[in-house]
Amino acid sequence: MKIALAQMNAVVGDLAGNARMIADYAARARQAKADLVVFPELALCGYPPEDLLFKEHFVANTVKTLDALVKKMTGIAAIVGFVDTDGAGRIYNAAAFITDGTLKGVYRKRELPNYGVFDERRYFTPGTDDGIFTLNPSTSLRAGGTVIAVNICEDIWVDKSVYAAQARRKPAVMINISSSPYETGKLRVREALLRRRVRETKVPMVYVNMVGGQDELVFDGASMVIAVDGKVAARAKQFGEDLLLTDCTKTAQGVLPLMDENEEIYNALVMGTRDYVRKNGFAKVAVGLSGGIDSALVAIIAVDALGKDNVVGISMPSPFNVKATRADAGRLARNLGIEFKEIPIKAVFAAYLKVLKGPPGLRPDRAGGHFNGPAFGGGIAEENLQARIRGNILMAFSNKFGWLVLTTGNKSEMAVGYCTLYGDMSGGFAVLKDIFKTRVYELARWRNIRSGESIIPKSVVLRAPSAELRPDQTDEQTLGAYADLDRVLSAYVEGHRSAQDIAGTGLPLKYVQKTARLVDANEYKRRQAPPGVKITSRAFGRDWRLPITNRYRE
Numbered sequence: 166m167k168i169a170l171a172q173m174n175a176v177v178g179d180l181a182g183n184a185r186m187i188a189d190y191a192a193r194a195r196q197a198k199a200d201l202v203v204f205p206e207l208a209l210c211g212y213p214p215e216d217l218l219f220k221e222h223f224v225a226n227t228v229k230t231l232d233a234l235v236k237k238m239t240g241i242a243a244i245v246g247f248v249d250t251d252g253a254g255r256i257y258n259a260a261a262f263i264t265d266g267t268l269k270g271v272y273r274k275r276e277l278p279n280y281g282v283f284d285e286r287r288y289f290t291p292g293t294d295d296g297i298f299t300l301n302p303s304t305s306l307r308a309g310g311t312v313i314a315v316n317i318c319e320d321i322w323v324d325k326s327v328y329a330a331q332a333r334r335k336p337a338v339m340i341n342i343s344s345s346p347y348e349t350g351k352l353r354v355r356e357a358l359l360r361r362r363v364r365e366t367k368v369p370m371v372y373v374n375m376v377g378g379q380d381e382l383v384f385d386g387a388s389m390v391i392a393v394d395g396k397v398a399a400r401a402k403q404f405g406e407d408l409l410l411t412d413c414t415k416t417a418q419g420v421l422p423l424m425d426e427n428e429e430i431y432n433a434l435v436m437g438t439r440d441y442v443r444k445n446g447f448a449k450v451a452v453g454l455s456g457g458i459d460s461a462l463v464a465i466i467a468v469d470a471l472g473k474d475n476v477v478g479i480s481m482p483s484p485f486n487v488k489a490t491r492a493d494a495g496r497l498a499r500n501l502g503i504e505f506k507e508i509p510i511k512a513v514f515a516a517y518l519k520v521l522k523g524p525p526g527l528r529p530d531r532a533g534g535h536f537n538g539p540a541f542g543g544g545i546a547e548e549n550l551q552a553r554i555r556g557n558i559l560m561a562f563s564n565k566f567g568w569l570v571l572t573t574g575n576k577s578e579m580a581v582g583y584c585t586l587y588g589d590m591s592g593g594f595a596v597l598k599d600i601f602k603t604r605v606y607e608l609a610r611w612r613n614i615r616s617g618e619s620i621i622p623k624s625v626v627l628r629a630p631s632a633e634l635r636p637d638q639t640d641e642q643t644l645g646a647y648a649d650l651d652r653v654l655s656a657y658v659e660g661h662r663s664a665q666d667i668a669g670t671g672l673p674l675k676y677v678q679k680t681a682r683l684v685d686a687n688e689y690k691r692r693q694a695p696p697g698v699k700i701t702s703r704a705f706g707r708d709w710r711l712p713i714t715n716r717y718r719e
Contacts, residue, residue, distance in 0.1 A: 166300070166311055166337065169194035169202040170388045170409040172401045174377030176444055177211030178223075180230040184209060187245060188237050193408055200300060200311075201242040205344050205375040206318050207258065209234070209247040212344035212375055213382075218288040224250050231261060232268075239266040242300050244315055246342050249273060255290040260315050260342055262298045272296040274317040275327050282346060282382065282699070282707045285319075296320075296327060297334050312336045314368070318343040321362055332366035338413050339368045344375040347385035347433050348702050349426060356389065356397065363391045369398075369413045376406055378440030381598075381699045381706050383433045387423075404432040427611040430604070430700050431466070434596055437698035438571070439470035441594050447569040451562050453555055453589070454478040454497060454505075456490030457630060460573040461497050461621045462609050463596045467571060473502040477568060480507045481555045483514060485638070493625050500620045510554045517550055548632070552588025560591055569593045572695060577602040579694060579705055580654045581680060582687030583632075583644060590694055598697025599704040601654065602630070602647040645676060653680045659703040664719055681719065688713045 171190040175183045187204055194202035206212055210227045217223045227248045234245070242264040249259035249271055257273040273292025277285040300311040314331035321328050321341050331339060339362075345355060355372070363370050369392050376386035385403050390411045392398040400421050401407040424432065442450060450471060452464045467476045478501075480494040491507075498505035559570045570592035574584045576599050584590050597605060609621050619626075630640045630647075644650050649672060656662040656670070657680070664681045668674035688711045696706060703709065 166201065166412065167197075167199045168338070168340075168371055168390075168411050168413065169197060169199035170371065170373045170390070170401055170407070170411065171202050171204045171208075172374065172376050172386045172388045172405075172407040172409065173204060173208060174406050174440070175205070175208050175211040175375065176377075177214055177379055178217060180210060180226055183211060184230050184234045187234060187243075190408060191238050191241055191243055194410075195241045197408075197410055199241060199410060201244070201313075203244045203340055203342060203371060203373045204246055205373050206246040206260075206342045207248065207344060208245055208342075208375070211379065212246075212384075213282075213379070214248070218248065218256060224248050224256055235261070235263050235268045236266050238263045241265070244340060244342060246317070246344075251290075256288060257292055258285060258289045258317060259292070260296075260317055262315065264301060270298055272298075272315045272317070274320060276319040276323045278319045278322075281702065283319075295334075296331055297336065311338075314339040316341050318345060322358065328362060328366065332368050336368055338371055339366065340371045340373070342373050344384060346382040347429075347700065349430060349700055352385060352387050352403070352423065352429075355387075359389065359391045360395045360397075363393065364395045367393060369393045371411070371413065376402075376404065376436075378437040378444070378698070380441070381437075381696045381704065383437040383440075383698055383700070385429070385433065403429065404436050427607055430600075431608055431611065433700050434466050434600075434608075434698050435470045438466055438594065438596055441696075442471060442569055445569075447567070447593075449475045449477060449566070449568045451477045451479055451559055451568040451570050453559055453570075453573060454480045454494040455573070456480070456486070456493040456497075456625065457573075457628075458605055458609055458621070458625055459575055459597060459602075459630075460494075461625050462605055462612070463571050463573045464497060464501060464503065465612055465620060466596055468501050468503060476501070476503045477562070478503050478505045479559060479562065480505070481510050481558055482507070483509075483551045484511050485551075489624060489628070493622050493628075496622050497620075497625065500622070508558055510551065510558070513554050514551055517554065518547070549585045549588060552585035552632075553591075556585075556588045556591030563593070571596055572697075573597065574694075575600050575602050575605050576705070577644075577647060577650055577654060579691055580658055580687075581644065581650070581683035582690050583640070584690065586690055586693060590690070592695055595695045595697030598694065598706070599700045601651040603651045645680075649676070650680065653677050654684070657681055657684060658709070659701055678719075685711070685715065685718070688715070 191202050231247050245261045249257040260272045262270040272294045275291050279286040296315045314336040359370050371390050373388045375384040387403045388401040390399040397420050399411045401409040450467050454460050478498040482491050563570050572592035572595045575597040578584045613619050631638050656667045664677045668677045691705050
């Protein structure tokens, strides 16, 4: 039996567009003499559709679109993920089994995940179907038909669930359709699970995953076939659309090697950025280039995602930017071949200070500083004012020319609030939102090595990071060494560990407690941040739901 794995990049809500894509993949599979073509979970409506599922007309239109699609699927069998309804108000995460232009049956997902980014119990009712189908002789190489088992994503993650009952029916192959988001290390976890299930059931497994970016989620594809001997027989591309043909034999069929971790993460950032920009109708992006490592990495990711002609770098030096960083911003833009604008903010800053100095009775900030004119007075308000001037300039270009602004803050800064609301947080998409500062450096070095040259200037990689909002400022004066900070944040944010526990790893307790307090106190900022690519199991956004009004302290 020849099976085609259609690893497609669906767009949530684009029923007509997704249906055309499915029909095109099916035609290609038919041309390749496949007996069966398999599509990802909820391929017809895109994943995750979230509260679109509360709209009755959305569900009805999905079913209507499926009915029209079925008639086009002639000369081949297909399994298509869609949203089903029983007409009594219950909806289901379902797989349609189609043969030669006829809907032969439907399987409704039985295990509904409700953890992390998944909240399927909010929407779906669990099904009761057995998921056993037979390919009839007209679409099967075997004259008597071929028995197959169909299940959906979580159905194979729960031990002894539907897959075990299906295996007792002795199907020729088990097919799992999935929309499994990327996380670092997740692909290897998936592969280990699939191999374990094959060893349990003695049934070869075909696993079809979604690919593409959807808001904060990135789906990495890497659909695969596990032969009955428990080995990977075939694997589709990571982070790319693909049509993988397989016959489920024991023999490896040109298995693609896996990317290393930094390559995976970098490709996730590129895909997440590209799809967020393109799927939301933008053509170009703007990046504020400071001459620092974060903005450099965002700019090169944007170029890899969208092409150099669709990225604009804007440098906005203040009185406190040193010549080296100003020069590096321009050098990076030249290396990337992108449009570059330099707009000094010294005069704007001075004008703001003049206006703010005038009103009578203006209270000092908590540090005792006042707005005191162009001569810098050292207050936090003056520092944040520079960031907000830059944010205004970037958003003005966005409004004028329709460019999407990419913010440049990283996860370390977002965690402790080392960022300015309506300043450097201004923008439409936060590329590095789930990337710790130490990982930023790793990715920058990896990208330079891959290109064979220092596209990101060495001086940018080697220079001590600084917001440059006051004289002789460095980030680590405020935050401590990033290596230590990221150790604390990884344990506290991603590992849920207590300050006492983290301090037991060799870090000073007072430093750990201070960092934990900063994380807790800055939830109000994170709630106002733009969405960004998720690459860990505990990203700020869908994974992180700390209350803003919260008096609990460890």
